[in-house]
Amino acid sequence: MKPYRFLLSALLLLSSLANAQSKLIAFTPGTIWPDNNGLHINAHGGGMLYKNGTYYWFGEHKIAGDAGNRAMVGVHCYSSKDLYNWKDEGIALAVSPDSTNDIAKGCILERPKVIYNPKTKKYVMWFHLELRGQGYKAARAxxxxxxxxxxPYTFIKSYRPNAGFMPLYPEGTPDNEKVNCTHPTNESEGFFCRDLPGGQMARDMNVFVDDDGKAYHIFSAEENYTLDIAELNDNYTGHTGKFARVYAGHQTEAPAIFKHKGIYYMIGSGTTGWAPNPARWFTAKSIYGPWTYHGNPCIGKGSEITFGGQSTYVLPVTGKKDAFIFMADKWTPKDAIDGRYLWLPVTFKGDDIEISWMDKWDLSVFKK
Structure with a gap:
């Protein structure tokens, strides 16, 4: 039996060496990104949570075939210590087999994001939800x-936020720049006033926890004409009614927000369906604004279409100085499961930012 034992040991050693050699040590944006099982990571429109030395990536699980953007499985979760190599943690939130459930199989469940509440010791997931069979009519959070x-995550509820509440405005905002539902002055304000009794539409979205522990829900509202930045309650499971309208009257989606040296940054996109368009970025010294529009942060070849992608999240890299990763999706609506991920470093030029294409890069581009 000894020769067989030797052969088995040799095979195990070769397998171990092969696994070691297959470990990723760099990002290659736009390529197939295998998980620990060798399968392309299935976490589209995703977001990140860092907890106790581990990054957790949550995203939309897509399937092959003609399901398109409908949620047939739920939200997938992966974990990583180094951001290059990801372990499949399974389905974090499963859609329901009950056709009457808000998250029934076949609904549209997009851009899931998870934050941790230290008071309740609960992990809280927010997402954009469209009810089964209704297209994009419901526009719920x-x-x-x-x-x-x-x-596993337990679904609590879905609804349109901030029903009956008027927006906040930066100090000194003239009255003629505030929404007046008696006499709406443009189409965007008309949509706001239309939705005021039942709550504002909530489509493409993100969540952000500030330095003081307050959490905010950022979402496209008013038929995507405006971004809302809305405060969440202490449990992070509902809205307080405090919110601001950002870049009102301009169609913006795919918001990704982060903070650097006391300044709030937000990257988003225009609204051209699944086709890519120029990214746009904003800054503010207060979470509620005023927010300043700065144009396209991407530079170089392909920048006019955000290198073929659309923003989903900006990830602060723990342990690195001034280190943020721009996360984007390269959508493939005809074969959703093949959607690729474009991760690129954010470069600071004073208080300005730039994003350039890189075929291959690693975390050494950031200072420690």
């Missing part, structure tokens, strides 16, 4: 919670 970061 959905929320679920879990005791464990990778789930």
């Amino acid at each position: 959905g929320v679920a919670t879990a005791d464990k970061v990778s789930g």
Whole structure:
């Protein structure tokens, strides 16, 4: 039996060496990104949570075939220590087999983001939800919670935020720049006033926890003409009614917000369906604004279409100085499961930012 034992040991060693050699040590944007099982990572429109030395990536699970953008499985979760190599943690939030459930199989469940609430010790997931069979009519925010970061998450509710509440305005805003539902002055304000009794539309979205522990929900509202930045309650599971309208009257989606040296940054996109368009970025010294529009942060070849992608999240890299990763999706609506991920470093030029294409890069581009 000894020769067989030797052969088995040799095979195990070769397998171990092969696995070691297959470990990724760099990002290659736009290529197939295998997980620990060798399968392309299935976490589209995703977001990140860093907890106890581990990054958790949550995103839309897509399937092959003609399902398109409908959610047939749920939200997938992956974990990583180094951001290059990802372990499949399974489905964090599963769609429901009950056709009457808000998150019924076949609904549209997009851009899931997870934050941790230290007071309740709950992980809270927010997402954009469209009810099954209704296209993009519902425009709701959905929320679920879990005791464990990778789930399973329990769906709580979906609704349109801030019903009956008027927006906040930066000090000194003239009255003629505030919404007046008696006499709306443009189409965007008309949509706001139309939705005021039942709550504002909530489509493409993100969540952000500030330095003071307050959490905010950022979402496209008013038929995507305006971004809302809305405060969440202490449990992070509902809205307080405090919110601001950002870049009102201009169609913006795919918001990704982060903070650097006391300045709030937000990157988004225009609204051209699944086709890419120029990214846009904004800054503010207060979360509620005023927000300043700065144009396209991307530079170089392909910048006019955000290198073929669309923003989903900006990830602060723990342990690195001034280190943020721009995360974008390269959508493939005819074969959604093949959607690729474009991760690129954010470069600071004073208080300005730039994003350039890189075929291959690693975290050494950032200072420690």
